[in-house]
Amino acid sequence: MLKYLIRRVSATILVLTLVSMSVFLIFAVLPMDPAALTCGKACSPAVIEGNRHRLGLDVPVQVQYGRFVKGLFVGRDYGDGAAAFHCPAPAFGYSFNRHECVTQLVGEAFPVTLSLAIGAFILWISVGVGLGILAARKKNEWQDRLATAFVLVGTSLPTFISGILILIFVALKFGLVNPIEMGRWVSPYDDPVGWFKTFIFPWITLALLYAATYTRFTRSNVIETSSEDYIRTARAKGLSEQDILRKHTLRAALAPIITLAGLDFAGLLGGAIITEGIFNLPGLGRLSIRAVLRDYDLPTILATTILAASFVVIANLLVDIAYAYLDPRVRVG
Amino acid sequence: MTTKPFLEVKNLNVAFPTEDGVVQASNDISFTVARGETLAVVGESGSGKSVTSLAVMGLHNRKRTNISGQAFLNLDSGPVDVISADEEVVRKLRGKAMSMIFQDPMSALHPYYSIGNQLIEAWSLYNEGDKQAGKKRAIEMLDLVGIPDAAKRVDEYPHQFSGGMRQRVMIAMALINNPSLLIADEPTTALDVTVQSQILQLMRDMQKEFNMALILITHDLGVVAEVADRVNVMYAGKIVESGSAEDIYYRPDHPYSIGLLNSIPKIGELDSKRLIAIPGQPPSLISLPQGCSFRARCSFADRVPNNLCATAAPALDNKSSEHFSRCHLSEAELVKARKEIGGN
Numbered sequence: 001m002l003k004y005l006i007r008r009v010s011a012t013i014l015v016l017t018l019v020s021m022s023v024f025l026i027f028a029v030l031p032m033d034p035a036a037l038t039c040g041k042a043c044s045p046a047v048i049e050g051n052r053h054r055l056g057l058d059v060p061v062q063v064q065y066g067r068f069v070k071g072l073f074v075g076r077d078y079g080d081g082a083a084a085f086h087c088p089a090p091a092f093g094y095s096f097n098r099h100e101c102v103t104q105l106v107g108e109a110f111p112v113t114l115s116l117a118i119g120a121f122i123l124w125i126s127v128g129v130g131l132g133i134l135a136a137r138k139k140n141e142w143q144d145r146l147a148t149a150f151v152l153v154g155t156s157l158p159t160f161i162s163g164i165l166i167l168i169f170v171a172l173k174f175g176l177v178n179p180i181e182m183g184r185w186v187s188p189y190d191d192p193v194g195w196f197k198t199f200i201f202p203w204i205t206l207a208l209l210y211a212a213t214y215t216r217f218t219r220s221n222v223i224e225t226s227s228e229d230y231i232r233t234a235r236a237k238g239l240s241e242q243d244i245l246r247k248h249t250l251r252a253a254l255a256p257i258i259t260l261a262g263l264d265f266a267g268l269l270g271g272a273i274i275t276e277g278i279f280n281l282p283g284l285g286r287l288s289i290r291a292v293l294r295d296y297d298l299p300t301i302l303a304t305t306i307l308a309a310s311f312v313v314i315a316n317l318l319v320d321i322a323y324a325y326l327d328p329r330v331r332v333g
Numbered sequence: 334m335t336t337k338p339f340l341e342v343k344n345l346n347v348a349f350p351t352e353d354g355v356v357q358a359s360n361d362i363s364f365t366v367a368r369g370e371t372l373a374v375v376g377e378s379g380s381g382k383s384v385t386s387l388a389v390m391g392l393h394n395r396k397r398t399n400i401s402g403q404a405f406l407n408l409d410s411g412p413v414d415v416i417s418a419d420e421e422v423v424r425k426l427r428g429k430a431m432s433m434i435f436q437d438p439m440s441a442l443h444p445y446y447s448i449g450n451q452l453i454e455a456w457s458l459y460n461e462g463d464k465q466a467g468k469k470r471a472i473e474m475l476d477l478v479g480i481p482d483a484a485k486r487v488d489e490y491p492h493q494f495s496g497g498m499r500q501r502v503m504i505a506m507a508l509i510n511n512p513s514l515l516i517a518d519e520p521t522t523a524l525d526v527t528v529q530s531q532i533l534q535l536m537r538d539m540q541k542e543f544n545m546a547l548i549l550i551t552h553d554l555g556v557v558a559e560v561a562d563r564v565n566v567m568y569a570g571k572i573v574e575s576g577s578a579e580d581i582y583y584r585p586d587h588p589y590s591i592g593l594l595n596s597i598p599k600i601g602e603l604d605s606k607r608l609i610a611i612p613g614q615p616p617s618l619i620s621l622p623q624g625c626s627f628r629a630r631c632s633f634a635d636r637v638p639n640n641l642c643a644t645a646a647p648a649l650d651n652k653s654s655e656h657f658s659r660c661h662l663s664e665a666e667l668v669k670a671r672k673e674i675g676g677n
Contacts, residue, residue: 229440235392236435237455237506238428247454251445328490329444 004324012317019309021065027298028061034298038096054079055096068093092306093299095291102303105287109271112185113283116206116275117268119199123207124214125261129254131211132218137245139223147215154212163205163278171201183280202279206272210264217260221253228252255326259319266315270308284308337407338365339513339546340389340431345402345416347381347388354619355399358384360570362402363649366546368513371537373557373578374550375593376567379615382550385567386516390433391415391423406430406514429459431514432507437523438499442491448475449487452506459510474505477542478535497528501535508539514546515539521556533560554597558582563655566590569615569626572649576656586658586667588631625661633670637661 027034035052036043052058055078056067067076071091078085078094087094087101095102135147171177177197188195225231226249234248271285280286284304291300324330347359359381366372374382387393389404405412408430415423435441443451452471453464460467468487475483478501491499500520507515517536521529537560540547551557557564557578564581566574566589574587585591592611613630616622624643628634634642647659662670 229435229437230443232392233435233441233503233506234443236390236427236433238424238426238458239454240424248443252443255445327445328447329492 001324005321008317008320012313015313016310019313020069020306023302023305023309024065024068025061027302028064030298032296032298034096034296037296037298051096055094092303095295095297095300097291097295097297098300102299105300106284106303106307108185109282109284109287111187112281113269113271113276113285115188115195115199116202116272116281116283117265119203120206120210120268120272121261121265123203124210127207128211128214129218129257132215133222133245133250135215135219136222136226144219147219151212151216154208154215157208159205159209159272159274160278162208163202163275166201166205167278177201179280183282185282198281202272202275202281205278206268206275214257214260218253218257221256222249225249225253251326255323258322258326262315262319262322263312266311267308269311271304337412338367338370339407340366340548341403341405341407341412342385342389343403343405345385345388345404346400347384347393348399349397350399351619356618357570357621358618359388360621362572364565364572364575366514366548368544368546369540371540371547371549371560371562373561373564374548374567375552375554375557375564377552377615379618380567381570381618382567383518384570386433386518386548386550389415390427390431390516391420392433395420408513428455428507428512429510430512431516432510432512433516433518434500434503434507434520436519438496438503439523441503442499444491447488447490448494448502452487452502452509455506456509470509471505474509475502478502478505478508478539479531480505496524497532500524500528500532504532504535504539508543511543512545514548516548516550518550519552520549521553522551529556530559536560554593566593569621570618571626571659572657573627573660574658575649576652576658580653580656584652584656585671586652586656587627587660588633588662588670589627590658591671592630625659633662633666636666 033048035048035055035057038051038055039047049058056064059067070076071087071089071093073089075089076087076091076094078087085094087103090103092102092106094100095105098105131147131150135144138144172179181194182198186194186198231244231248234244239248269284271283271288273285273289275281276283276285277289284307288301288304291297291304342365343363345359345362346357349356349358362381362385364372374385376382384393388398388400393400400416402416403414404416405414406426408426413422413426415426442448446454449468449471452474453467456467456470457464460470472483472487475487480486480498480501486494491502494502504520515536520536521532524532533556536547536549539545549556549560561578563577564575565572566581566587568589574581574585574590576584576586580586581590582594585594589611592609595609596611598608611630616626616629622628624641624645625631625634625647628642631642641661645661647661649657649659651657652664660667
């Protein structure tokens with residue numbers, strides 16, 4: 001098990017290095033000059049060159065990457081003299097549009113995205129898995145048909161439709177949210193009720209889509225597992241139907257769902273661009289979309305991309321470890 | 334034997350309604366098995382061997398199966414008809430009064446739980462006591478069925494066992510609560526030949542040890558000759574012949590049994606002949622032909638007067654007190670038939 005862990009962790013570090021390198025390289029070859037973007041339209045070449053030096057963009061790309069990695073661990077200084085400033089570790093760069101260290105921006109946006117992801121995750125797992133089990137147990141009965149209808153609606157409605165519908169016809173119509181307050185981050189420690197009110201509709205929007213997929217997946221997994229020989233063995237032993245479901249069917253049927261859930265959750269941590277956009281939530285998704293569409297803020301894009309990739313890669317590792325714990329065949333083999 | 338046989342099946346019918354029609358998988362099945370007795374059920378795939386025993390175990394989904402008839406377990410507390418009894422009552426007989434092992438030991442054990450865990454689970458259903466007591470009993474059982482180093486292997490998982498070892502584990506699990514009836518559904522089919530005979534020997538030993546009634550479902554007539562006291566030959570959902578192993582081997586009274594015996598290769602015969610196969614396929618169980626279901630494949634149907642095979646289904650007639658068969662052929666024609674297709 002230890003050998004397996006060491007192998008997996010080193011593979012993860014390698015993947016993260018490669019991901020950051022490729023992202024870095026992509027931005028290096030883009031036909032945009034980040035230094036030119038630092039000042040307005042009528043900018044003198046001297047100012048651009050000055051900024052280029054201050055941002056460390058005047059050295060070859062491999063040196064830039066080296067400085068970037070170093071900055072992640074020890075922090076980074078930009079500029080010199082009176083204009084010098086310092087971004088503490090882990091420094092992802094300096095946003096020349098927002099005039100802030102990127103880490104600072106990410107740090108402000110991440111709690112929003114985390115709140116969104118956790119709440120939606122809890123909602124969709126309980127609804128999706130619960131409904132999936134129910135549908136499988138009541139196969140071809142009305143509960144199953146209801147679940148099928150839910151799956152159909154949930155998977156066919158994109159979040160940019162369901163989100164807007166929920167926002168306009170539920171949240172705003174009944175005055176359940178204050179549109180002015182929604183763009184502000186409310187910590188659950190300071191104001192749990194306000195936090196809940198801010199996030200409940202985004203949660204529902206996101207969960208609707210995922211819960212539908214999970215219902216379908218759980219249903220088919222439970223049905224498939226129910227016809228396994230070892231379930232017949234469990235029945236022949238004299239176990240009750242509840243025990244068969246709880247101990248035998250679900251153990252095998254839900255293991256693959258853990259893989260899916262881990263990766264989906266990690267994907268969301270990178271930012272739910274559409275949902276955050278609709279509900280005006282200042283999370284990572286909105287941070288990246290602004291950086292891409294409005295500001296051409298390369299350091300921020302770099303940071304959010306690498307972060308999103310890291311979440312997925314790390315979740316992959318955690319899911320594999322969890323799976324090895326769940327399935328003894330993986331553990332030994 | 335003066336006491337009642339442990340299992341008495343009377344006029345059991347099992348049918349599955351499907352979109353194409355009702356599949357009559359078991360048709361008017363009656364038989365008995367006593368403690369200490371081995372009944373072999375033989376027949377080709379789809380002849381209703383497994384369906385019948387699953388009905389006795391109460392393992393058919395009652396909503397999707399039409400079952401009629403009776404199957405009494407003569408327990409110490411009195412007889413229970415497992416067909417009409419409440420599902421919960423039948424469940425509490427499973428694993429305790431009757432157990433079953435299956436064809437494919439590779440898939441019959443839960444891959445996520447250790448062997449010990451699965452044995453203890455079966456034990457703790459019917460025994461008071463903590464996990465330690467259960468584990469002790471599990472090791473005892475594994476030892477009994479010949480798992481070497483049982484105390485260590487009890488914590489291992491199914492994928493760490495070979496097929497033969499897994500079938501031993503299945504037997505240990507089926508017997509852990511000392512059942513009076515064991516149904517073995519083709520227990521050796523998925524195993525290689527040397528392991529097959531070990532498993533058969535083990536089941537015979539266990540039968541003696543626990544004084545069980547044993548129903549052995551198989552299509553291997555070699556297995557039957559080795560272990561069976563009595564034999565039911567099944568064809569298209571019906572018992573076509575029933576008798577002692579000697580009766581079936583030396584005096585088969587149904588052309589299907591005669592055909593089955595002739596399709597076994599005989600080792601040691603000097604002039605190697607081609608095997609004699611029974612021509613054709615069994616009929617569809619949705620619309621059984623009128624008359625005898627074996628008629629279309631039977632080479633002797635034309636020797637029965639008045640075209641009787643095509644019009645009347647033969648009843649299960651006594652040939653002797655313990656030997657029955659469903660055939661219209663006269664005794665004299667049968668003797669001729671046995672000789673003709675190279676039988677005994």
